[in-house]
Amino acid sequence: MQDANSPEWIAWQSATELRHHLLSGGALPEIPAPPVNFGQGLRFHADLRLGYSRWYAAEVTYARSSALAFGSPGFVVSALAINAIGNSVRRSRALALAIPQWREHQMVPAILTSQCIVTFAASRWQFWYFNRIMTITPVFAEHSAIFTFDGNLEPLRLQGVAAAWLSAAAAYLVFGVDYLCANPNFSRMGPSYDKVRGATDQQERIRELP
Known part of the structure; x- marks a missing residue:
């Protein structure tokens, strides 16, 4: 059972x-x-501290060694085999490092504004403008929110107990209330718009009764 006093539970309740x-x-x-x-005209909605990472591939090189062995045939064969194994291991490690993966892991300030998300990473402020965001995906099990962008801008992942709140707020600002309601990624966060709106209308009618 989830501890109702845990930071994770409190943050989840805040998001829903x-x-x-x-x-x-x-x-x-x-x-x-x-x-x-940050300039004029911005409204500010949250000032958080979250884990930061980017998804991309990388060019990785490795040193390939060559071996010269002298001695008995058995010794030469063994030495060449060991050298080949070493090269294979280095190549496998380089390939594993080169494939697309989350990189640049660090804790950063993450500020939600009316026009963009602002992070401070790699010793500079970065502005993730809403007009470039293509998708917002909350991954509740990992306490993360993943943002994809148009063009060649690599995906951004922000992690922490406040990620669910941030993903809901950002989805509302970027795509509107209908997206926040209908997108299945947010369905775990509560009932649909129709049910919420119906309950709200009913409460209003009750208040209007004499």
């Missing part, structure tokens, strides 16, 4: 409550601007 609030017609909460000049 946010989605319910947005589907009910509520506005995304705002926070004061952080002490960094």
Whole structure:
């Protein structure tokens, strides 16, 4: 059973409550601007600290060794075999490092604004603008949110207990309330828009009764 006082459970409850609030017609909460000049016209919705990584392949080289062996035939064969095995191991390691995978793992500030997500990684501020986001995928079991982009911009993964909240808020800002309601990636976070809207309308009618 999930500990109701654990950070994970509290963060999950906050995320599901946010989605319910947005589907009910509520506005995304705002926070004061952080002490960094990001320009004019931005509204700020969250200032988080999350794990950061990017998905891409890499060019990896390895040193291939050559062996010269002198001695008995058995010794020469053994030496050449050991050298071949070493080269094979180095090649396998290089291939494993070269394939697409999550890289640049680090903890970063992640600020949600009205126009983009801002992170500070590799000693610089990075702006992930909404008009380039193609998909937002929450991976609840890993406490992560994965963002894919148009063009050649590599996917971004943000991880931490607040990732579910961030994914719901970002989906609302990028794609709108209908996406947040209908996209199956968010279905685990609560009932559909129709059920939420129906419950809200019923509560309003009850309040209007004499």
